Amino acid sequence: MNLSSVPLSVQTTCAYCGVGCGVKATPKADGGFEIAGDTAHPANAGRLCVKGSALGDTISLEGRLLYPMVRPQRGSDELRRVSWDDALGQVADKWQAIIDEHGPDAVALYVSGQLLTEDYYVANKLMKGYVGSANIDTNSRLCMSSAVAGYKRAFGEDVVPSSYEDLELADMIVLVGSNAAWCHPILFQRIAKAKEKRPDMKLVVIDPRRTATCELADLHLPVKPGTDVWLFNGLLSYLNQIGAVDPAFIAEHTNGFDAALAQADAECGDIAKVAKTCRVSVEALTEFYEAFAANAKVITGYSMGVNQSSAGTDKANAIINCHLIGGRIGKEGMGPFSITGQPNAMGGREVGGLANMLAAHMDLENAEHRNAVRTFWDSPRMADKGGLKAVDLFRAIEEGKVKAVWVMATNPVVSLPDADQVRRALAKCELVVSSDIIERTDTNAFADVLLPALGWGEKDGTVTNSERRISRQRAFLPAPGEARADWLIISQFAQRLGYTGFEFSSAYDVFDEHARLSAWRNDEADLPRKFNLAGLAGQGTQAYDAMAPVQWPLLAGEREGAKRIFADGLFSHPDRKARFIPTAPRLPANLPEEDFPLTLNTGRVRDQWHTMTRTGRSAKLADHIPESFIDMHPQDALIYGVREGELARLTSKWGAMVARVQHGGGIARGSVFVPIHWNNQTSSDARVGALVNPVVDPVSGEPEFKHTPVRIEQFRVNWHAFVLSRTELDLESVAHWTRIQGKAFARYEMAGRQNIDDFTAWARELLGVTDPDADWLEYADKSERMYRAVHVVNDRIEQCVFLSPRLDLPARGWLAGLFAEEQLSDLDRAGLLIGRPMKKGVDAGPTVCSCFGVGRNTICSAIRDKDLKTVPEVTACVKAGGNCGSCVPELKKILIETRAEISAEMPA
Structure with a gap:
């Protein structure tokens, strides 16, 4: 056996939630990577959810920001490629000029729980210890x-x-x-x-x-x-x-x-x-x-x-x-x-990622703590007061108090509350810099300078999960284009500003300084902290590279960290006692009223993550919930004149959005739920952040994402349609649309208000088909205003469009399967024209189990045909629910419903 031919797996950590699952990435012969759970990692013992399992689908370079870019003119779509030297020089010159004229509080960083701890550490050292301002906050402000x-x-x-x-x-x-x-x-x-x-x-x-x-x-x-x-x-x-x-x-x-x-x-x-x-x-x-x-x-x-x-x-x-x-x-x-939301929200907290914190769990407002960090860093200018928290930061930008902002690894135009205010702020800001892996995002549209960062699979460092466990994120992909690690970008920027103390040559150098700071003066009576990485300080590059997941605190000489803390009854207040905090009950800051009688709640869906810049690239993750939605109680829908499956507009005092109404069965009267993920790159008008109440907690500064007064009304359209296309479409003329990633095609769900007189001309213009001799199949029923058209190239489906004044459009799964066919059969062509598959069992139905791509129809048929009575039996038969298990609740519901239908069909 030739051992040199055996693929070497790389142990790394998942890019998504704060559970911090271990991942093994193994190269495949086709150049891709097989992603699997790491059985040796204590957090997941080899299991991965569907998002983690699909990480291999998200590492292509399509849409990547690969080179430093500058925008020659504000408001323009034009971007010009420049060298790193020119890009950092432009940012440094403008940044320093603003500080010289307006002081250090006129500049700010807005960072992210997607950063590695090493990136976070260098960014906080720069702002708090060298610029001399605590105007560095993070999107963890929004969740933790x-x-x-x-x-x-x-x-x-x-x-x-x-x-x-x-x-x-x-x-x-x-x-x-x-x-x-x-x-x-x-x-x-x-x-x-x-x-x-x-x-x-x-x-x-x-x-x-x-x-x-x-x-x-x-x-x-x-x-x-x-x-x-x-x-x-x-x-x-x-x-x-x-x-x-x-x-x-x-x-x-x-x-x-x-x-x-x-x-x-x-x-x-x-x-x-x-x-x-x-x-x-x-x-x-x-x-x-x-x-x-x-x-x-x-x-x-x-x-x-x-x-x-x-x-x-x-x-x-x-x-x-x-x-x-x-x-x-x-x-x-x-x-x-x-239970932490982001993969490295905890790591950011360790290094003082929030505007009111200091590195190594020390307090910015405490003079003794500031002195300790300043001495360790040998910093010239230590911030001495808390900086602007996220919502206040973007208000200060719009007011002109903050004149330069650098956004790293986050998308605040989508994710912040009152998100239209964020757009106004960035449009007015003198200097907007963005470090990102994706070129086109809602936020990057406002950037004067775009800097290409390394993404998951390319960057090297550490993250800390919800149970204080530090894990390595290791690179298994080469750096694409001219992308650089965030810690390196910040270090090189700091050196351009003339600061010493940023001569890091590797992620290990940064981590080692972070670990040494955690132990700095930690045994003194006025500086006791449970956070301590002394056992990881000075370990050397080789040990860092091989570092196994470990919990903190990890004291000098120890190999295993503490599973639980405070067993000794000693807390971190000066008197070493915990505090009971009196909590006076109070209602949310804004309550429903006559004009806004419903309460909006927001959150995640199962198969998507944040603003979809990563998960939105995976066809595997798109099928379970392909569009944004407004979940509400059926009686509320009746009262307010909206119908399930149809579009509605949701409006608050701060903004509005459009999505489909659904009755999920789990929401009380008076409330509506909308997911947070959709943005202007994936939908025409589904940014729920634009509606969200910007009131914040007076202590933490965290916004009120779960309680915004809203109203709902019909969004009237004349037709509904969907398109599957191998090429991107121009949708400027479409009243409402959502883009969904498919395998080798994009799917567009859309609706319009105009009357279509010439279906063929409309469809050809929409699909960009100008060749009069194109292989074009179509069916039109003008009296019913129904239309179907298919564009075929070399006997292979290139595009298709289906339109109706009602919601009774064909199943998308069957059509998606045709895009995998190298040649359309006569039976397929006939099915396309009549709007349904000619072969039995082709339509699997809406996806229930994303891990194995199992649809509802397949599950229902198995329950009926095999007389299945339990979820384990369903899993054994069709595999659904056999991986991450997140579809098991839905399987239970389908099983109950299908068994009830079978019983109802039986003779009395």
């Missing part, structure tokens, strides 16, 4: 800053006390504002497996929506949006009333208990009153309270439903209070567990 603030208030430091193992050891898990089945699938599967082994383990889900996560729950509390503090203050009061407290722990290891309890008792001491406020039954609330009290080993996992609120920090502290009262922290199977 309330959790950070809650931990800091309670513990004195931003520390997640638990590990994933505790989820498997707990007797009760409470998931609050977390659709883990879709947003953290591998973590959810660990919970599901644990519950399968120990059926007595109790799972409670607290969420206004009935999500896929609820399908596993023993109890779902569909609380009224914004009432979490009432719920957990009520729990605190209840625990005290029945004596479920640890008096010794409270006395020896905490402060503030009496004040927090008095606040809870004042408004939430009566279960009936709390139940009414939270809009849940007294019986269900009592069941939750009794179960929490009865089970000492409780993990409360909370995510965006808690954090993304104008009261997010209080919600986090209300949860933490309920753990402190019983000393349920630092031990196996218990603790308040913030």
Whole structure:
């Protein structure tokens, strides 16, 4: 056997959520890479969700930003390629001129949880220690800053006390504002497996929506949006009333208990009153309270439903209070567990990525901490006050107070609340720089200078997941074009500004400095921090390259980090005690009113990520939910005159968007849900960020993504259509459209308002077919205003368009399959003209299992034909649900519905 011919796998870490799954990338003969879960990684033990499994589909260079580009004229689409020397020179000259004239607070960085820790570290060192301004904030402000603030208030430091193992050891898990089945699938599967082994383990889900996560729950509390503090203050009061407290722990290891309890008792001491406020039954609330009290080993996992609120920090502290009262922290199977959103939100927190933080978990407002970091960095100009948080930063840009902004690895024109304000701000800003891997994004349209960064698979460094586990992200692809690592771009920029201290030659150099800073003066009485990487300092390049996943803190001489923290009862406040924080319940900042009677909630869908610049490139991920949607209760739809499947406009005080109405069955009356992913590159008008309430939490600065007053109305159109095309289309004349990536083609769902008199002329213009002798198949029914056309090149389908005044258009899956055919058969041509497949079983239906590409029709047929009665039987038959498991809740629903149909068909 020739060992040199054996492909070498590279162990790296997934690019998506904060679970931090290990990935193995193995080269294939065709030049691509096989992506699989790393069985040696503690976070996932070889499992990957569908997004992680599809990472290999997203590494092509199509659409990549490969060279430094400048925009010769503001507002122009023209970009001119320049050298790195010219690009960095232009940015440095303008940046320095602005500082000289207006001071260091006139410039800012806006960075991202997509950056590696090494990138994050250098960016924060530059701004806070050399520019002398804390105007560096991150998109983690939008998802995790309330959790950070809650931990800091309670513990004195931003520390997640638990590990994933505790989820498997707990007797009760409470998931609050977390659709883990879709947003953290591998973590959810660990919970599901644990519950399968120990059926007595109790799972409670607290969420206004009935999500896929609820399908596993023993109890779902569909609380009224914004009432979490009432719920957990009520729990605190209840625990005290029945004596479920640890008096010794409270006395020896905490402060503030009496004040927090008095606040809870004042408004939430009566279960009936709390139940009414939270809009849940007294019986269900009592069941939750009794179960929490009865089970000492409780993990409360909370995510965006808690954090993304104008009261997010209080919600986090209300949860933490309920753990402190019983000393349920630092031990196996218990603790308040913030489930992180992004792959390196935690790593960013370690290096002070937020505008109000300092590196190595030190406080910007603390003079002793500032002095420690300044001494270590030998910095000339240390920021001495907090910088502008994300929403305030872009307001300051529009007001002209901040005149230069550098955006790294994020897309704020889509992701920030009141996103149209962000567009106005960037349009007015004197200098906009963007480091990115994609050339065309909503944000990059405003950039004066575009700098090509390395992407996943190309960059090298570390990330930290939700359980404080540091993992290596390793390169297995060459740097494309002239793309560079973010830490290197920033270092070279800093040197152009004349700063020393940025002479890093590798990612290891940066990590080693970061690790040494974490241990710097860490044993002094006024600077104790749980965050400590002393055991990783000075390890050398070879050990860094081979570094296995490890949790912090990792002290000098140790090889394994701590699974859980605070077991010794020593916290990070100066007196080493935790704090109970009084949390006064309050309603969200903006409530529904006559003009805006509904409440908008936003979040993720299963198979997409953030603004889709990566996941949107994968055909595998496009089929499950191909378009944005407005999920609402059927009775609300009836009241407001909108119909399921049809388009509607959603409007708030800040903006508007258009999407299709659906009735998912999991949303209460008075609320609507819209996903966050679609943007102006993938849809004509589905940027939900434009609507979102920009009010923020007064402590954390995190926006109110879960509670925006809106109204809904019909978006009237005369026709609906879809196109499948191997070439990109110009859609300027189309009233509404969504672009969906297919295999070797793009799919466009569209609707229009104009009357079409000449179908053929309209279709040829839309598809760009100018050759009068083109192989063109068409069918038209003018009386019904229905039309179908197919453009064939060399007996292979090139494009097709189907149009109707109604929504009764053919199945897209069948047509997508024809694009894989090298030659259309006569039967295929006939099917195209009549609008349905001529062969039986060709249409698999809408995708349910993206991992294996299994459609609803295939699953329903198997249930009927094989008399399947359980989900494992369905999985064994058609494979659906056999990988990441995130489709299992949907499989359960299909199974129940299909079995019911079979029973109804049977003779009485």
